[in-house]
Amino acid sequence: MLITKSAAELGRLIAAREASSVEVTTAFLDRIDELNPTLNAFLHVDREGALAAARAIDERIAAGEQMGPLAGVPIGVKDNFCTVDMPTTCGSRMLEGWVPPYDSTVVRRLREAGLVIVGKTNMDEFAMGSSTETSAFGPSRNPWDTDRIPGGSGGGSSAAVAAHLVPLALGSDTGGSIRQPAAVTGTVGIKPTYGGVSRYGVVAMASSLDQPGPCARTVTDAALLHEVIAGHDDMDATSLDLDHSGLVDAAATDDLTGLRVGIVDEFRGEGYDEGVMARFDEAVRRLEALGAEVVTISCPAFTYALPAYYLIQPAELSSNLARFDGMRYGLRAGDDGTRSAEEVMSLSREAGFGKEAKRRIIIGTYALSAGYADQYYGQAQKVRTLIIEDFRAAFERCDVLVSPTTPTTAFRIGERVADPMAMYMADLCTIPSNLAGNASASFPIGLSDDGLPVGLQVIAPTMEDTRLYRVGGALERDLEAEWGGSLLDRAPEAKGE
Amino acid sequence: MAVTPEDIARLAGLARIQLSEQECRDLAPEIDVILESMAKVGEVAGDDVALTTHAVPRTNVFRADEVRPSLTPEQALSGAPAAEDNRFRVPAILSED
Secondary structure: OHOOOHHHHHHHHOOOOOOHHHHHHHHHHHHHHHHHHHOHHHHOOOOHHHHHHHHHHHHHHOOOOOOOOOOEEEEEEEOOEOOOOOOOOOHHHHHHOOOOOOOOHHHHHHHOOOOOEEEEEEEOOOHOOOOOOOOOOOOOEEEEEEEEEEOOHHHHHHHHOOOOOEEEEEEOOOOOHHHHHHHOOOOEEEEEOOEEOOOOOEOOOOOOOOEEEEEEEEEEHHHHHHHHHHHHOOOOOOOOOOOOOOOHHOOOOOOOOOOOOEEEEOOOOOOOOHHHHHHHHHHHHHHHOOOEEEEEOOOHHHHHHHHHHHHHHOOOOOOEEEEEHOOOOOOOOOOOOOHHHHHHHHHHHHHHHHHHHHHHHHHHHHHHOOOOOOHHHHHHHHHHHHHHHHHHHHHHHHHEEEEEEEOOOOOOOOOOOOOOOHHHHHOOOHHHHHHHEEEEEEEEEEEEOOEEHHHHHHEEEOOHHHHHHHHHHHHHHHHHHHHHHHHHHOOOOOOOO | OOOOOOHHHHHHHOOOOOOHHHHHHHHHHHHHHHHHHHOOHHHHOOOOOOOOOOOOOOOOOOOOOOOOOOHEEEEEEEOOOEEOOEEOOOOOOOOOO
């Protein structure tokens, strides 16, 4: 079956003309037709556009053109990446139906590498959330249990990849929005080093934290996609000029001899599910068996990462979301000829933003307001410095850090909606890497007692993204040898409506 | 110090969101709990700690100042709620008196 094959394998089949991109793309589009009504992973599917792109790739390959390893492979794109040929809503009424006038750099690179964009995936509104429940277009559902969340904000991408609606997807990670959805769906999610992948044309949430990255079913697939989308972009002033060529090779590692692994002492104990910790402890023993040396490392400032993040991120997003004012694009409400521009702005923002967006804009406005900025925003920026110093000290003693990606497995839809603090806790372990800008990933390591997936977070220093792939690749190979296949093979067979 | 619905209305005014009175009443206790939890950042970092605004600092990122293709007026106006004569049409910004 084409849909269960990895992106790497599909790319090989298409390049060897053993399967056409049209056949492959059709198989995934049919799967989307069948399951998307249940999963709500995609907000927009462009069947015609995808098939036209697939036909063009097939023609180029038939003409003898040498294309990249993912040419002709379908992909889903999170709905905060600008696409000239599809709406880009960010899961918000504010941008419902909006078609951007340009492509994001990452999307342009996908097209240049011959990937076939089949549609746009659901997300929490403007990426604010850990469950997709703040999407104005309804939550996505977890293929492992459709009463549960697929994580967020990139829950559409994780659900789509886990349910084989696409072999690959794009995410963006501000506080865990790639890694937490990967953990709770049994998929692979990578947050590259900040600046490794261009943010140009990705609708900004918190600019100093946002980082696009790959969502995949296998470590090699994530590495292949990472190599396509990474690289310097002069349209993004925070873009770094890094060498990304070694990621796929790193994913082929099967030996971790000499690798120094640090367990983050602050990310275990009370509040962590027993089943999550059991799988985590087993994964650590597995890393040791593969040759790694394991030590426990204390990073005391990590205890303050969550409060620091929930001040810095709302502060930045309250500024970024100021651009949605109903004047140049997006929703305009109340413009009946009697109201001033300022009144129309206020009415448009009231009508266009959902509850969580309003909540965070208010918190950000408070944290930046006169008399409170030093106490909240300033203090949070100091905590950020302390977290960076903790990482620096930790990486003197070890090559990577590990923790559970999330304290719990996927929670039920509706369970945390009325309790923002409980929702924010889902990002507890993933946030420090956003504050410090380093590379971080989540890899599937098994099922908890409740039968739901558990993820291992691996954290590498800034610009050392290859280490993530080295650890992820070795771990995946070893686990799959024991399981006799991938973790997703054990997911319940998804059913259409 | 508890956050009141009046505080929320004032902040919403600064953020240009016309919240209803009910929304202000609902948000006040929620924001209060959140801010109280976040106030924990005050416990650790003293005057001797520098601020971090960007984790991977870069300075003076410039590109060559050369003309290159940009959006056409049609593209720029393609998402406009209202447009006229190749310009965005917006409600009155200045009052008549």
